[in-house]
Amino acid sequence: MATPRPRTRRKEARPAELLEAALDTFRAKGFAATRMEDIAARAGVSKGTIYLYYPSKLAIFEALVRANLLPNLDRMEAALAAFPGSAADGLRLVARSLAEVTAQPRLVAVPKLVLAEAGNFPELARFYRHEVVGRGLALVAGIISRGIAAGEFREVDPELAARLFFAPVILAALWQTTFAAIEESPVAPSALLSLHLDLLLRSLAPEQAG
Amino acid sequence: MATPRPRTRRKEARPAELLEAALDTFRAKGFAATRMEDIAARAGVSKGTIYLYYPSKLAIFEALVRANLLPNLDRMEAALAAFPGSAADGLRLVARSLAEVTAQPRLVAVPKLVLAEAGNFPELARFYRHEVVGRGLALVAGIISRGIAAGEFREVDPELAARLFFAPVILAALWQTTFAAIEESPVAPSALLSLHLDLLLRSLAPEQAG
Amino acid sequence: MATPRPRTRRKEARPAELLEAALDTFRAKGFAATRMEDIAARAGVSKGTIYLYYPSKLAIFEALVRANLLPNLDRMEAALAAFPGSAADGLRLVARSLAEVTAQPRLVAVPKLVLAEAGNFPELARFYRHEVVGRGLALVAGIISRGIAAGEFREVDPELAARLFFAPVILAALWQTTFAAIEESPVAPSALLSLHLDLLLRSLAPEQAG
Amino acid sequence: MATPRPRTRRKEARPAELLEAALDTFRAKGFAATRMEDIAARAGVSKGTIYLYYPSKLAIFEALVRANLLPNLDRMEAALAAFPGSAADGLRLVARSLAEVTAQPRLVAVPKLVLAEAGNFPELARFYRHEVVGRGLALVAGIISRGIAAGEFREVDPELAARLFFAPVILAALWQTTFAAIEESPVAPSALLSLHLDLLLRSLAPEQAG
DNA sequence: AATGAATGAGTGTTCATTCAT
DNA sequence: CATGAATGAACACTCATTCAT
16 A cells, blocks of 8 residues: 555664654653554654564653653753852752753653652652652752851751742643643743742841841 | 441432542542442442443543532632631631642542643643632632732732742642652641741732831 | 344353353464454454453463363262272273263363463463373372282382373374374274273283293 | 674574574474574574575474474384394384484474474374374384284284384373473383383283193 | 564453443 | 443554565
8 A cells, every 4th residue: 555664774763762752642642541553653663663672661651751851950960069159049040940941841741741650650650759859859958058058048948948949830830731722821931930039039038137 | 248338229429429439549540540340349339330420431530520629619719708817817728728628638639630631631621720720829819919909918920929829739739649659758748838838928028128 | 334243141151151162262273373352253252251251361271171171080080989890990991981081072172282382381281280190190090009909910010000001092182183184094093992901901911820 | 792603604504503493492482482583592693584594483393393303213214124123122122212212302392393283284284194103103013014924913903003002102202391390200211111112012912822 | 694673463451331131 | 220241442562574784
């Protein structure tokens, strides 16, 4: 019938191409509703080819999480390690960096998928909790601790404050991708972020010593 | 063997019982991985019986969302409508009320499921966005607006501030249920909430300087 | 298209019907080459129905072995337990009984399948070795032992002699079913059995004491 | 790492090497469960290479049967043709020769595979029936005929007696390979064979009485 | 000759839904 | 109303075979 698709040979590029295709399909239909055939079709290969690179659907998901989240965390940690400015500027830096990431719906889809599937795949949940959430919280808690030590911030629990720092950005990202298709009055992420930083830094400032 | 459940005519209670059973199962396995048989078994009926009350698995899900979220919102709105106190106390009231809700993993599961399945069921997403998220945001934005008008709060965008108000509570709830099984160093929700309110109200307070 | 097959309801009869169908299909194509759909079609049910009664293809095979071999062994053991005659007559009885069984190609197919699949399913091999081969050998070894004790037979190792007793009958049965389709000069099983018994009993007779 | 196999031109040895590898794999997993990749791996070549020598999996199987059984039959027939001794000694010679063959599990595997797959491949069955079984039976039947003619044996149907001669050896071999992995009380093949010959020759001896 | 990436038909198993009782 | 046996479409995964290199 149709001319058979040419058998291109792309050993090195294939894994990444497959992850791309998988992410797009997971985004559109969720993990469970995605068929291997969907991924294959989007990647322009046959079903069997996937299994040359990943042993199972779950393995694709895991590789996806690893490949999409860890590099961003690495980059952020590296940037912070060399950062000379104030704690407030450190938080601004992280916020801006995070905002860049969360502006990409493809990336936001990954934590959303993890959230949805954590119950079914505890191992994945554990990985995400430790390697992503844990590292992110530690990063920000560290900045806040330094700010407190330097007298730049009031005394607060850095762990809790780190969660308060992340929450609006993360949740906005989740909502964004969840309701994007139907949103009538979208909120500008930058406006939200800017208010968030303004309020948070203001509330972290030391008492106006009388 | 075991004393059989009394053969009471339970026609009226059935739908609610089925929703209960469905929620528990969805919580444990997610929507896709839940089998009608699981729900039936947990509800103590046969598979076929479910279809006497709900025409499909999706219909159960929709009924679940409606039944579990709307009453809580109703209650909150009612409490606020008659509330005489300051805007800050209004926010405290909402926060406390919300915390009560989010302390129940069964209830938190519903938004989480919506988040996960919104892509597959746009109609459900629309309903949730308007009837739950929309009403909740409007409620809090209203309080903040009144606070601003009364000079109790600084001038901020009430819509945005409402999102900042909700974010930590909602996200904490999501994380709680997601990582509950593997969490090693859980955070006390009350400590987080109390810090959140403290910081938020402090940052909303008008400038000190006269 | 076609009028859908009536949904007959045959809870009690189904398992046996399925085993029948499975045996016929295994006979024709072997275990591996038999598709669940083949079995279903032959049994006149849909593929899914099989799984209401047996959890897997292997389970069907196991049930088949149990259902077809054990009753025959039971019957044979029972007949022998009450048998009053000489050891030689005992052997004749067993041989006749065994010949009846091996005359049914459907029954012979079962050990043949076991032989073929034992490598893949060690548990099945173990069951067959102990419950079928073991019991059969013990039965005949017992007769021979009694014959020796009574002076009716010469001193031979009863275990070995039991194997010699079974070999021609079993192997003939295997060959029969294997080459039935192409055999040009078939051997009458009864002639073979009769010569076998004649020779074996003659050789077991005590020395013509000189 | 390991010193790579020397890059000798091995064109001529390849087919035999592949058959070796195939036999080993068929033995371990059966015909259906053996993957071309398994054979290739064991032969130290790539999957594609197999197809340079054999057009299909079935072709390998057929070549296997031919290559492993015929030479042994040839050898046996040659030895017998030149054999000067008595008929009894002829049978002893065949038995010993056969025992040598059946002591090699690799060789026994071939008839076992044929037994298992005959139903699926009638052509193979026909070949085996004529070229292996037929020739073997004829060989022994000839010895027995000569023994009868010489007055060394009683009058029996040589065809049937030949089957009785083979049965214990063949069946023991089949059992051996089938239950080797799980056998708890193995029988010494030599003991079985020696009893078999003793009994068979005794029973073939002419009546004592003059 | 040899490779091994790629293919795609094939199969065991699951499960939402139906319907005879 | 309620049951649960039956259905059949769907899907993850396998593997004999092909073919570009």
